[in-house]
Amino acid sequence: MILSSVLLPSWQKVTIYLLLSISASLYIHHLFYLYQEKHSLQNYLEGVIDRTEQSVFQMHASLNLAITNHQVACSNEDLNSMRKTLLKYPYIEDIGRITADHKLVCSALWGEFLPPIKLPDEGNKDNLFRISWPITNGLFVKGLRRAVFSSGDAFVIPSPATFTNLTRYARKTGVVLYSSKEQHIYRTFDDITLEEADRAISYPQDNVPWLPTDNNFLTLSICPEGFSFCATAIDKKTGYYDMSLGQWLWSILVGVFFGLLTAISWAIFKSNRRSLIYRLKYALKNDQIYSLYQPKVQLKTGKIIGIEALARWQDQELGTVSPDKFIACAEQNKLITPLTQQLVKKNLDDMRRYLQADSEFTLSINLSIQDLSNQSFLHFIEKQIKQRGIHPQQIIFEVTERSAAQNNVLKQATKRFLRKGYQISLDDFGTGFSNLSWLTAFEPNEIKIDRMFIQSIGTQTVNQITLDSIFQLVSNLDVKLVFEGIESLEEVDYLTQHTPNAIGQGWLYSKAVDAKTIGKLLKNQPFTSATFLANDVD
Structure with missing residues (x-):
């Protein structure tokens, strides 16, 4: 039911939303798994470090213990001392003696080497060891690979069980x-x-493949302070390159879900x-609702004696919106008061000069029951007319x-306005509820007769009979009659015969026009001329 009132997007737009959402979902999942892999790789690297x-x-x-040992090199005492050292340090596999020309003479595990074992002349130098050989093959046993580190006349071999x-x-x-x-590799x-x-070690800094590209390593490096080595951890497949089929399907399904959700949400937002x-x-x-003005004419003389302000709204999205629709909407959503106040200010500003120039000239403004019964609105209008010098x-x-249920509310409200000197007009008389009771209860200054009664003139219909009854009803009341929708001089003649002081509005005289056009009409008073009164208009 909700979607039935929503203008759903086209399949082309839905496809675009889906593609973008699936791409975004895959990338987000790539980042999520990449973050997990980076965290795990960091823990692994820190363990190695x-x-x-x-x-x-x-x-x-x-x-240091071997160098400071004062026993004769490779003697039983020396070997036993080095064997005791091995017991202290579980990450040392062997310790022994080395000559200046890089020959291993003896070790705690193997005893004396006969002949001495010659190491390569070239080794790695650093600040912790005099010289080191990260990889040596077949040192003691054929095929055995070990690293050798030396200082002074001693060497050590780290245990392969260290890691x-x-x-x-x-x-x-x-x-x-x-x-x-030097970036000499000790071990992988x-x-x-x-x-x-x-x-991996050629990267100048950590390499995190935020953008998923093939064969792009995740690398993290640490160079501990006070040591001459570094360690770099490598992950060769990251993000969605390492996702399982189930993870791929989940990412796509999430993308599809949010793609459809985004498309529908955008459609609802646009709607x-x-x-x-x-x-x-x-x-x-944005102050887009404005007023047009329709003259109120004394039918007998053709003189414009007042103006009715009519709200209008031309919207960019909706086009021309009927006042019946947007006024009802404003009333239902508690927007009628700000709307009325906005329009009243415009109306008073537009008609100010004409109201000040003629104390008999009137401005008619439509009010809702909400505005009329709102005490603050009366204060508002009092302030506005006082500022502009209007009676x-x-x-x-x-x-x-x-x-009919508004009867009591309206009765109290109209009395407050009447006591302040304002006039009250009962609009669309004869088309609503409780006509007679409203008329007697509120004692309006003016009654407006709906155009459907005017259109019935000369038809001998129920509306024609009702119109004649209205004439009789108000003949003895001190109220002005205003007839809406007058389109011909024949209608004017009929109305003036029954009500000589009748006032009229309609296309015979003028449609609702802007304030500038009203000024011209008031200046020229074209409906008072003999030519106008003698001729009808099409």
Whole structure:
């Protein structure tokens, strides 16, 4: 039922919404999984860093103990002392003696090497160790790969068990340890190649692939302060490149849902923007409702003796809106008071000069029951006419009888206005409720007869009979009769025969026009001329 009043978007627009929403959903899920992977990779890297720092500390401490040992190198006492050192430091696999020309002479595990084991002449130098060999093959056993770090005449070999029990969250990740200055790779962990390790450490800073592109690594690096090594963790598949089929389907379904929701919401928003209440609020805020003015003519003389202000609204979205529609909408949504006050100010400003020039000239303004019964509105109108130097008796408030239930409310309200000197006009008399009771209860200054009775003149219909009855009804009352919808001089003749002081409005004289045109009509008084009175208009 809700969507039945909504102008749904075309399939082309829905398709665009869906494509954009699915793309946005995939990207958001990419960022979500990327964030999770980055967090897990950071924990993994910090675990490697922590274990590496412990290993470096133990290597440095064991080397210092060996260097400061005053036993004869490679003697039983020296070997036993180094074996005791191994017991203290679980991340040290072996410790021994090395010569200045890079030959391993003996170790705590293997004893004396005969002949000594020659290491390569070229090694890596850093500020913690005199020289190191990150990778040596077949050092003690064929096929065995170990790293060797030396200081003074001692060397250590870190234990391969140093990095066991470190939790990694996926098989696509790994870590590379390397020197912070020369970027010599000490070791790689898990499922990365040396080529991938070289690429990872070549990035100047952490590489987070916010934009999903193929073969773009997620890398995080840490270089601990006080150490000469760095570690870079690598994730080779991130974001939606690592999403499962179920995660892809979920992302697409979320995109479809929000795409349809966005399309429908936008349609509802656009429909609401075109709704009467929305446009009316917008018109009030931007002062878009205006007034046109229709002359009230003394039928016997043709003289314009007053003006009725008629509200009009031309909306950009809705076009021309009937006063019956937007006035009813304003009443239902408690907007009638600000609307009336806005229009009253315009009416008084437009007609001010004519009201001041002729104390008998009147301005008729339509009021709702809400405005009439609102005590603050009376204060408002008092202030407005006082500021403009207008007499209360020049202002006629027209009230339409819409409900018999309004009788008591209207009765009290009209008395307040009458006591202040304003005139009250009963609009559309004969078409509403309780005509006679309203007429006797409120004692209006003026009664307006609806155009449907005027159109019945000469037809011998019920409306014609009702019109004649109205003449008889008000003949002995001190009220003015105003006839709406006059279109011919024959109608004027008929009305003046029955009511010589009748007042009329209608297209015979003028449609509702702007204030400038009213000024010209008042100046020229064209309906008083003999030519006009002698000739009808088509």
